[in-house]
């Protein structure tokens with residue numbers, strides 16, 4: 247840490263002038279990556295990394311993996327198809343890129359994961375307990391006949407706790423080989439980035455095929471329930487042209503949302519209301535047009551990581567919450583954005 | 592087409608009384624929607640929850656009697672292999688037992704059948720059975736599996752058929768001796784559920800200064816563009832969305 251030019255004055259009863267230790271004034275070292283050169287063991291954290299990005303839940307899985315790795319000098323291996331962001335910042339010491347030839351081939355993905363586990367013998371393999379991660383975890387558990395703890399809610403190097411009997415009881419056990427972590431049960435990694443050096447992918451094993459084809463279905467964003475949506479674009483009292491707003495949403499592939507004032511006025515359905523008395527979002531990104539950002543509205547954004555706001559008032563709470571804030575009339579920005587999209591970006 | 596729906600001894604989360612597991616009842620509705628001949632299968636002691644399932648669209652349930660310490664997968668696999676149906680449906684998670692959602696996978700592995708998880712719709716397809724699968728963030732995948740197959744059902748599937756008392760009375764429960772194979776007990780302590788606070792933001796980990804910063808700093812604190820021309824504002828917004836991976840509009 248850098249201390250200012252002159253050391254702070256101190257009262258020294260000995261009458262000797264205090265001289266700050268040299269180390270205190272040393273310049274801040276360049277940010278260095280934490281390196282675990284010779285890990286005592288490996289912890290796999292498996293992520294789908296949809297769109298090349300780690301979700302909030304997957305960052306939490308990496309955070310939990312760090313908690314298993316750090317006490318014993320282990321290293322965290324992020325296992326993901328391909329990544330467009332820094333795995334080291336999320337806490338990965340190693341990066342294992344495992345991509346099946348066919349992106350939606352669950353059986354090939356399972357075989358690859360089994361091969362990676364055989365080659366690197368990790369101590370534990372962690373998954374996110376959601377539709378995709380939970381499926382992969384169970385496929386691997388059945389394939390390897392390995393012990394598995396599902397939907398773990400508390401995890402340390404000594405024990406894992408998971409609910410059972412209709413959530414009226416819980417199982418406490420030593421962390422088994424395979425674990426899936428429930429959302430919001432572990433903190434993501436903060437602090438210095440780790441090295442994230444690449445590991446060699448294993449040779450693909452034999453794949454047993456039973457799923458003949460797999461492909462994503464085109465789902466129009468407007469059909470996706472607000473709570474499940476990935477991108478929400480919302481209109482507030484500053485928006486008047488709702489037909490144009492809905493056209494913009496469909497052009498962006500976003501699920502439309504609204505503030506309460508707009509829903510009360512009947513301009514948008516109640517199901518679109520974001521906030522304390524509406525829907526709490528789990529979206530990756532949120533764009534607010536003409537929304538003041540009342541506390542009741544902001545409660546609905548509790549878990550959204552990326553927020554952009556367009557508002558005429560620079561002092562609006564929404565502007566303060568936003569990562570990208572644009573002080574401009576929403577009635578002029580929306581048509582401009584639509585025109586830009588229609589012109590092909 | 593013949594479908595078998597796996598029924599578990601469900602318990603109500605509040606009263607702990609026997610109650611059918613909702614996703615299993617949704618599974619019956621999905622199977623009936625295919626026009627399949629539907630029967631239920633349960634391994635364990637005859638349970639009240641299983642009898643109630645008869646009122647929701649099934650005429651027949653087979654109970655494979657096995658002991659407390661026996662492996663349900665072995666009993667189910669033996670019964671299904673002896674008389675294989677085209678389709679085995681199960682809930683994606685149980686409610687009242689271990690609730691790990693692992694059993695359908697172990698069963699598929701034991702039978703050597705494919706498994707498709709989290710179905711919200713089923714349809715007959717030319718090459719086999721089309722399964723619409725729920726994925727994270729409201730996405731859907733379409734899988735085609737070759738029967739015989741195991742399919743688990745997601746809570747987002749269409750609702751169950753209404754309960755009909757007369758049907759539940761009329762339905763038959765057939766008891767059979769199940770194949771007994773002892774389950775390898777797992778070393779775990781069971782105790783009453785304790786709700787734990789969810790982790791919000793960044794607690795723990797990092798240095799004290801980092802935790803303080805995470806706790807006190809307002810999220811965002813990002814870029815503020817004051818009075819940009821609307822076209823520039825639009826370009827900035829689009830660039831921001833693209834950087835987050837939302838570029839769907841680009842390939843349309």
Ligand SMILES: Cc1cc2nc3c(=O)[nH]c(=O)nc-3n(C[C@H](O)[C@H](O)[C@H](O)COP(=O)(O)OP(=O)(O)OC[C@H]3O[C@@H](n4cnc5c(N)ncnc54)[C@H](O)[C@@H]3O)c2cc1C
Pocket residue numbers: 481482483484485504505506507508519520521522523524525535536537538539540541542543546556557558559562574575576577
């Ligand atoms: C018990 C209770 C529960 C509530 N629950 C919710 C809830 O769940 N969800 C919710 O949203 N609200 C809720 N509210 C209401 C909430 O307090 C606010 O009144 C509401 O969110 C305000 O909506 P708004 O921001 O769209 O409108 P306003 O407060 O009118 O703000 C409009 C904003 O748009 C800006 N603006 C105006 N014209 C333009 C323009 N042309 N271009 C750009 N910007 C412009 C203004 O500067 C202003 O910031 C609740 C209130 C109570 C009391």
